[in-house]
Amino acid sequence: MSDTTTKPRVKARSKVERPRLHKVILLNDNFTPREFVVKVLKVEFHLSEDQAYRVMITAHRRGACVVAVFPKDVAETKATRATDAGKAQGYPLRFETEPEE
Ligand code: TYC
Numbered sequence: 752m753s754d755t756t757t758k759p760r761v762k763a764r765s766k767v768e769r770p771r772l773h774k775v776i777l778l779n780d781n782f783t784p785r786e787f788v789v790k791v792l793k794v795e796f797h798l799s800e801d802q803a804y805r806v807m808i809t810a811h812r813r814g815a816c817v818v819a820v821f822p823k824d825v826a827e828t829k830a831t832r833a834t835d836a837g838k839a840q841g842y843p844l845r846f847e848t849e850p851e852e
Pocket of ligand 1: 777778779780781782783784785788807808810811844
């Protein structure tokens with residue numbers, strides 16, 4: 752007979768924290784043409800025409816609008832690319848990022 756004892760194993764639940772997502776926020780300005788904002792939203796964020804128009808018009812009316820949420824590095828890369836697309840045409844279009852609550 753074996754003299755090994757069997758201990759009850761309580762599996763420790765490791766609390767794996769998921770990395771917080773970051774919002775990409777579109778900011779309004781008085782110069783960038785509406786159609787250009789819609790185009791950037793479609794190309795950089797893969798929004799449909801309808802989604803892009805709604806985001807653009809919300810930013811236009813309220814000053815800012817959340818475009819989407821992503822892991823931090825993706826949010827920052829997309830915000831930079833979209834801001835640079837405006838800059839390349841001489842527009843002051845801005846996208847910022849901030850952590851989700
Ligand atoms: N306000 C701009 C205009 O009237 C259009 C615009 C909308 C610009 C949203 C930026 O995030 C923006 N031409």
